[in-house]
Amino acid sequence: MPIYKFSGVDTAGVKISGEREAVNKQLLQASLRKERIANVVVKEKGKEFALPTFGSGKVPVKDVAIFFRQFSVMIDAGLPLVQCLEILAANQENPAFQKALTGVRVTVEGGSTLANAMRLYPKVFDDLTTNMVEAGETGGILDVILQRLAAYVEKAVKLKSAVKSALIYPVSVISIAVLVVGALLKFVVPIFQKLFEGLGVDLPIATRIVIGLSQFVQSFWWVALVGLVAFVFGLKQIRKDAKGRYITDSIMLKMPIVGALLRKIAVARFTRTLGTLITSGVPILEGLSITARTSGNAVLEEALLKVRKSIEEGRTIVDPLKECGVFPNMVTQMIGVGEATGAMDNMLQKIADFYEDEVDAATKDLLTLLEPLMIAFLGVAVGGIVISLYMPLFAMIAKLSG
Secondary structure: OOEEEEEEEOOOOOEEEEEEEOOOHHHHHHHHHHOOOEEEEEEEOOOOOOOOOOOOOOOOHHHHHHHHHHHHHHHHOOOOHHHHHHHHHHOOOOHHHHHHHHHHHHHHHOOOOHHHHHOOOOOOOOHHHHHHHHHHHHHOOHHHHHHHHHHHHHHHHHHHHHHHHHHHHHHHHHHHHHHHHHHHHHHHHHHHHHHHHHHOOOOOHHHHHHHHHHHHHHHHHHHHHHHHHHHHHHHHHHHHOHHHHHHHHHHHHHOOOHHHHHHHHHHHHHHHHHHHHHHOOOOHHHHHHHHHHOOOOHHHHHHHHHHHHHHHOOOOOHHHHHHHOOOOHHHHHHHHHHHHHOOHHHHHHHHHHHHHHHHHHHHHHHHHHHHHHHHHHHHHHHHHHHHHHHHHHHHHHHHHHO
């Protein structure tokens, strides 16, 4: 068997690395996740520097949601599991998803459970999916679990779309502003500069600043491009480190306006994920571990792992949630009521519904606030350059008319 090098982080946040023999990379990743090792990176020994295959293995979340919905209908109709997988794989247009489903079918035909077969493809089926499927298989309610998974993924897609819609407008306006300003500095300002040199007029400070920026763009435009690439690359490298990801996520949560929106998104995702897992029969300790790993926020992940540790020590879920300082009082109080009444799964789903509506409202408010600000920014950036270029001409006309 091939030997693989692996690295990851355990539940206490300690980095773990080593070498192990395994049949393939997917089985080793599944084994490490069962040992509660997160952020797993596995590479075959001797092939650590293999060239990456860009764009491979990407499966859209919408395709996964449709798959679960169709799968649940087929299982409910009484079709055999292997036949369902065969039909769904044959009708998949995405090659990566089709390959994964075919592999799952072959593994199930070989005697494996559906959950263990799915664990071989972690890029398609995450821990939440495989644990819920395992609970469904154990309880004989696989069709119900698949329906819940479909509903969960659809709501996650809706939440992600709401966030994207809030970002598209400001990013588009800023990009247009940068392109327009760059074009003015690159092509228009040099024409005016030659005109002013021919006329020999005294230039106001605003015009001199614009001409200086134009000369900089003419000679060192590549500096901005290199700086942008370096910033993006540096940020990605920082976020690959657990401490760096925690720091950047902390900063983002503390940002004005955006931070409040990100906090609402984190609460909505946490409550929806944990509520879905508990409803599906996954134990709360396992549910908290999965929710932490799939939270998408390092601050929330650390808080949930502390909550899990506190519950292991015999405490209730409410006290550690309050102590971590991530969740609003309303959320912790409602979870406390759910825990006391034995209906925490329903309470978590209600909190998720409320906060998903809050995210929708917050994104609309953000767009309403950003629209005039972006228009003003575009007007000041472009209008400022145009006015500074015409100021010497206005001064010269005033002298001639005087």
